[in-house]
Every structure is written in structure tokens, then in C-alpha cells.
Amino acid sequence: MIVLQVSMKLEMKDSPGQLVAALKPISDVGGNIIAVIHQRDPDASDGTLNVQIVLELPEGRLDDLVTLLKKQGVHIQRIGEERLLYRRTVILIGHLMHTDLSDTVDRIDSTGFAEVSELSMSMPAVNERSSSRLTIKSVSRGNMEEAIAILRTVARQKDLLLIEPLEESA
Amino acid sequence: MKVALIGLGSVGRGVAEMVAQKDLGISITGIADSKSGFIDDAGIDLSALLEKKRSRGFCGTKKILAPDVINNADYDALVEVTPTNAMTGEPGLGYIRQAIKKRKHVVTSNKGPIALAYNELRALAEKNGVALRFEATVGGAIPIFHTLEHGLAGNEILAIFGVLNGTCNYILTRMADEGLTYEQALLEAREMGYAEADPTYDVEGIDAAIKLVILANTIWGNGVKLDDVDRTGINLLTPDAMRLAEDEDCTIRLIAEAIPKKGFLRVAPRIIERNHPLVVEGTLNAITIETDMAKQITLIGRGAGSTETASAILGDLLFIRDRYVERS
Numbered sequence: 001m002i003v004l005q006v007s008m009k010l011e012m013k014d015s016p017g018q019l020v021a022a023l024k025p026i027s028d029v030g031g032n033i034i035a036v037i038h039q040r041d042p043d044a045s046d047g048t049l050n051v052q053i054v055l056e057l058p059e060g061r062l063d064d065l066v067t068l069l070k071k072q073g074v075h076i077q078r079i080g081e082e083r084l085l086y087r088r089t090v091i092l093i094g095h096l097m098h099t100d101l102s103d104t105v106d107r108i109d110s111t112g113f114a115e116v117s118e119l120s121m122s123m124p125a126v127n128e129r130s131s132s133r134l135t136i137k138s139v140s141r142g143n144m145e146e147a148i149a150i151l152r153t154v155a156r157q158k159d160l161l162l163i164e165p166l167e168e169s170a
Numbered sequence: 171m172k173v174a175l176i177g178l179g180s181v182g183r184g185v186a187e188m189v190a191q192k193d194l195g196i197s198i199t200g201i202a203d204s205k206s207g208f209i210d211d212a213g214i215d216l217s218a219l220l221e222k223k224r225s226r227g228f229c230g231t232k233k234i235l236a237p238d239v240i241n242n243a244d245y246d247a248l249v250e251v252t253p254t255n256a257m258t259g260e261p262g263l264g265y266i267r268q269a270i271k272k273r274k275h276v277v278t279s280n281k282g283p284i285a286l287a288y289n290e291l292r293a294l295a296e297k298n299g300v301a302l303r304f305e306a307t308v309g310g311a312i313p314i315f316h317t318l319e320h321g322l323a324g325n326e327i328l329a330i331f332g333v334l335n336g337t338c339n340y341i342l343t344r345m346a347d348e349g350l351t352y353e354q355a356l357l358e359a360r361e362m363g364y365a366e367a368d369p370t371y372d373v374e375g376i377d378a379a380i381k382l383v384i385l386a387n388t389i390w391g392n393g394v395k396l397d398d399v400d401r402t403g404i405n406l407l408t409p410d411a412m413r414l415a416e417d418e419d420c421t422i423r424l425i426a427e428a429i430p431k432k433g434f435l436r437v438a439p440r441i442i443e444r445n446h447p448l449v450v451e452g453t454l455n456a457i458t459i460e461t462d463m464a465k466q467i468t469l470i471g472r473g474a475g476s477t478e479t480a481s482a483i484l485g486d487l488l489f490i491r492d493r494y495v496e497r498s
Contacts, residue, residue, distance in 0.1 A: 089418060091411050091441060101420070122410035131410035133418070161406045163415075165441040166331065166425055166448075 005034070007054045008063060009078040010069070014049040022051070025068035034036050046163035051109040056085070069141075086137065086144045088167075090151065093131045096121070101132075101137075107154050114138035114147035171491045172275075174200035174243045176236045176265055178229055178249035181279050183220065184476030185483050187251060196288065202242025207234030211244040236261070240268050240281035246495050247275035247487055250283075251306075256371075256380055256396065259283040266291060266302070267403075275494065277486040279306035283379045285396060288387045301490045306482035308381045309334065309455045313485060317469060318389060325461035327389045329429040333347035334381040334471040337451030338359055338366045338404050338424040339371040342439075343451050345412050346421045348395075352407055364453055374381045374403035375424060375437040378428060382426040383438060390430055400436035407439055417442050419490070422451060 012018045019038065026033055037052040057065065062081070069076060098106070105116045118135035136151075139146040147165060154163035173189070175182055175198050182203070188277050189196050197213035203223065208214060208230030223229040240248060248269035252262045259282035265286040267285050270291070278284065283291065284304045295302040300393050305315050309332070318327065333339050337359055344355040358374070361364035371377050379399040404424050415422050418441075425448065426439040442449055447468040450456045455473030460466050 036183075089420075089441060091414055091422075093406060093408055093411050106436045120414055122414070124408075124410065129408060131414055133414040161402070161439075163407075163411065163422060163439050163441055165420075166427075166446070 003085055004059055004062065006055065006057055006080055007052065007080040008076060009106060010051045010053060010139065011075040012051070012073070012079050013051050014047050018049065019051065021072050022069065023053075023075045025072065026053070026057075026066055027057055028068060029057065029065045031055045031057040031065065032060065086141055087135060088144055088148065088163065088165055089133060089135045090148070091131060091133050091163040091170050092151075092155065092160050093157075093163070094129050094158065096132055097123070097169045099158035099160065102159075103132075104151075104154055104158070107150055108136060108147050111143075111147060113140075113143040138140070149158075171196050171247065171495050172199045172245040173197070173247050173249055173487065174239055174245040174269075175249045175251070176202050176239065177249075177253075177280075178203040178223055179251070179253065180476045181251040181479045181483070182249075183223075184478075185251065186216050186220055188477065188480045188484060190202065190220075190268060192484075194484065195489065197430075199245050200239040202210035202234070202239040203227055204228050204236075206230040206232045206234060206392050207239045209234065209239060209243045220305070227250055227363050230337075237268060240265055240272070240274075245274060245490070247277055247301075247484060247490055249487070250276060250278040250280055252280060252302075254280055254282045254380075256376065262394040263287060264312065264323060265299055267294065270294050270298050270300055270302065273300055275301045275303075275490045277303050277305075277490070279304070279483060281307045281380045281384060282375075282452035285383045285387075287365060288384065288391055289391070297327050302492060303486035303490065305486045306479045307384050307419070307451075308332075309457055309469070310336075310471065311478035311481045312387070312455060312471040314457055314459075314469060315388065316485065316489070317467070322412040322459065322461055322464055322467070324452065325463045326413045327459060328431070330427070330457065331460075332378075332382070332385070332388065332426045332457040333423055333448055333450060333455055334378040334426050334473070335372055335375070335424060335459070336455060338375070339450065339455070340364050340380070340453045342404060342407075342412075342418045342421070342423055345407065345409060346416060349413070352405060352408055373392065373405045375401045375426075378424060378426045381427055382435065386430075386435060388426045389428075390431065393433060398435055400434075400438070402436075402438040404439050415442075419444050423449060447449070448449065473476070 058143040121132040123130045183350045200209045206228040262280040263283035341355040456470045
């Protein structure tokens with residue numbers, strides 16, 4: 001199952017029971033609340049409450065949630081959807097620039113199910129090996145395994161040292 | 171219990187010293203080093219013999235060699251602690267076969283014979299009704315095999331993760347803590363006596379891979395060999411890579427990993443969270459066992475040293491005495 005991570009900024013009336021009413025539709029659509037950031041805006045004199053919510057949701061249920069929230073009289077100010085939920089960090093060592101780093105990254109990005117979301121790199125003297133840290137995101141655990149397998153192949157082809165994270169639990 | 175001791179390097183000396191020092195009910199009736207041997211059915215005066223070894227370089231008379239001691243001494247168990255040869259297992263492998271065929275129990279710290287010929291030796295020991303134990307081959311003083319066999323009896327072992335080479339762990343600890351290059355940390359390890367003049371065996375992960383093979387064969391009986399291990403050493407690591415890991419509250423350690431269900435049998439440097447139980451300092455070893463009932467158990471201890479290794483060997487000997495010798 002593909003799970004989305006969604007962050008929402010909601011605006012509702014600042015009266016008792018409103019927040020609970022706004023959260024209920026999330027469980028109704030099979031969502032899982034990760035965080036509720038609840039802050040009264042000191043400038044808001046109009047009696048409204050702004051809440052940021054981060055939740056996980058099965059793919060395809062977001063429209064239902066939006067409809068239910070509207071029914072509760074909750075105004076959705078912003079929705080940010082994050083499709084790629086699995087995150088893994090690896091390190092690559094070697095002649096990264098001479099072996100076409102953008103191709104290395106593209107081999108992951110072009111899969112459609114995984115992407116390199118962060119890249120930190122150090123480059124010592126010109127002919128020395130450089131080191132980089134890549135954060136990869138993917139939509140499922142299986143896709144992550146596939147993405148790592150692709151990186152292993154690339155590392156072998158380009159004579160790079162790939163350092164994978166230790167993932168326990170057999 | 172009477173014991174014959176083959177090999178009088180650092181490990182053999184540790185065993186002899188602890189047997190002499192402690193009142194364990196063990197007497198050594200035969201000893202051989204690479205050049206000489208000595209037999210006394212009434213029990214050898216160990217401090218006198220060790221003194222001879224120290225002063226002139228060999229322990230007994232040159233007319234008696236290891237095979238003579240194994241054949242002619244009066245003993246219940248052989249302690250075989252000659253140096254490891256990962257390619258042939260010799261001379262230890264021959265000594266072990268010889269003793270088992272004479273229906274003697276065998277305790278060894280020698281990785282070569284166990285990694286190369288575990289299935290054969292186990293079958294031979296079974297056929298002859300004797301025990302073959304090798305606690306000292308993996309993790310030094312850590313009682314990993316006793317834990318697996320007895321403490322975790324009835325559990326299905328799902329996976330093993332280990333820091334099995336103290337030299338690599340020392341080098342990586344120093345790179346992480348002091349920002350040293352690999353070359354600097356290796357030099358320091360040599361000065362401290364933690365690394366050999368030729369460090370290949372350690373830093374390319376061969377030693378850790380041999381230990382992983384021994385663990386896998388013992389736990390799952392899958393007959394894997396050194397060549398089956400997917401192996402990457404630590405010699406190409408950079409201080410920058412270490413820093414990139416440390417920036418994320420992680421570090422890099424050489425991890426041996428066996429997960430049969432996923433087909434994983436590998437030794438490689440891995441990114442690991444700093445507060446993970448396998449992240450141990452200096453030359454320490456650590457092993458995490460994952461099982462169906464107990465879930466995860468991690469053992470940490472000294473992976474090398476004369477007395478530390480003697481601890482594992484004596485544990486095996488006393489287990490054999492309690493289980494086999496006193497009853498017969």
C-alpha cells in the first residue's frame with residue numbers, strides 16, 4: 001500500500017470542540033496523525049484558530065478527507081503532499097565528478113518511484129577521491145530496496161565505494 | 171581433567187598461565203610449540219615450562235613434536251591454539267582430526283579449520299562421541315556460542331550482526347573521534363600493537379568474514395564458505411565520509427551481517443546510528459543476535475588478548491568436563 005504524508009494548515013473557529021471535530025475525519029478516512037501544531041496567532045483578533053497537522057494517509061483518500069473537513073466548517077489554507085515516504089541515507093566515495101554524478105543521481109530519479117532528495121559533498125584536491133552523502137526517498141520499502149540495488153550496480157560500474165545504512169530486523 | 175595443549179603463542183601461554191594460577195581441576199599432561207614438545211602424564215610443571223619457553227624460545231625437547239604429543243600423551247581434551255591459516259587450515263586441521271580420531275574432545279581458537287571444515291569435523295566428532303568446541307574463534311572473550319546454544323535454546327535465530335574485528339573498530343573509532351585519515355589511524359593502531367605489519371587480513375574484512383562464516387555454519391548449518399561472503403574493507407574510507415555520517419548523528423563501522431531469509435552474508439562498512447548498541451569503542455567486539463522469541467540481544471566484550479581468549483577456551487573445557495568427562 002502506498003502511504004502519503006500530508007501536511008495541512010487549517011483554519012477553524014476558536015470555540016470548544018472545534019479541534020476535535022476537525023481531527024475526527026482523519027481517522028474516518030484511515031489516516032494516522034503524526035503531529036498537531038496548535039498555535040494561537042496573537043494577531044488574530046477575529047476568533048479563529050490556526051492548526052498545522054501532519055498525517056499519513058492511504059493513497060486516494062485525500063479528496064474524501066478534504067470533503068469531510070469542509071463539511072465540518074474547517075477552512076483548508078494549504079495542503080502539502082509528500083508522496084515519497086521511505087527515507088534512507090547512503091554515502092558514496094570515489095571519483096564522483098569524473099564518473100558523472102548527475103548520471104548517478106538520475107539513475108535513481110528516473111525510476112519514478114525513488115529520488116535523491118539531498119546531496120552533501122566534499123571535494124578535496126582535484127585528483128583525490130571525494131565523498132558524498134545522498135538521502136533517497138521512495139514510496140515503499142520494496143522500492144527502496146530496488147533503489148539501493150540500482151545504486152550498488154552503479155557503484156560497481158563506476159568503481160565507487162557505497163556505504164549503506166545498517167537496517168536491522170530480519 | 172587432563173589436557174594436551176598444542177601451540178604456545180600468546181593464546182597458549184594465556185591458557186597455561188590461567189590453568190597454573192586457578193584451581194580449576196585441570197592438569198596439562200602434554201604441550202607442544204612449533205619446534206618441540208613435552209609430555210608428563212602426572213601433570214606438567216607449567217611455570218617451569220613457561221620459563222624455559224621464555225629463556226630459550228622452545229618449551230620441550232626437539233625429539234617430540236605436536237603429532238607425538240597428540241598420539242602419546244594421556245589426556246581427555248586437546249586444546250589446539252596454533253596460528254590460523256585461512257587457506258588450508260593447517261597445521262591445526264590435521265591436529266584436530268588426529269585427536270578426534272583418537273576419541274579426544276577438542277577445544278580450539280583456530281579459525282581456519284572451523285571455517286574450512288566445520289561440517290566434516292562435526293560429523294567426525296559425532297561419530298567418535300566427542301565434543302568439538304570453538305568459543306574462542308569468534309568475539310574473543312564473548313561467550314557467543316554458549317549464548318546461542320544454551321541461553322537461546324529453542325529460539326529461531328533470524329539474523330546476526332557483529333563488530334568482529336577489533337583492529338578495524340579501533341581504526342574507525344579513531345577516524346570518527348579525532349578526524350584522522352585511514353592511513354594515520356592505521357599507523358597508530360600498529361604502534362599500539364593492534365595491527366599487524368601486513369594489515370590486509372584485518373582491514374579488507376577477511377578476518378571478520380571468516381568469523382561470519384563460522385557463525386553462519388554453526389547456527390544454520392548452511393555450509394557457506396569464505397568466498398560466499400560479499401566483502402568490502404575499510405581501507406578506502408575517507409575522513410570526509412566519516413564526517414558526513416557524523417553530521418547525521420551516525421558513524422561508520424565495519425559490520426558483519428548474516429540474514430539467511432534475505433540471502434545476506436556480507437562484511438562491509440555501514441552507516442550506523444551513534445547510539446546503536448553495536449557502536450563500541452576501540453578494539454571491543456559486539457554481536458547482536460536477532461531471534462523469534464528473545465528478539466534482539468547484544469553481547470559486548472574484548473575480542474582479543476591472551477587472558478581474554480583463555481577465558482573462552484577454559485569455558486569450553488569446563489563445559490566438556492561437566493558434560494562428558496566426569497560422567498564417564
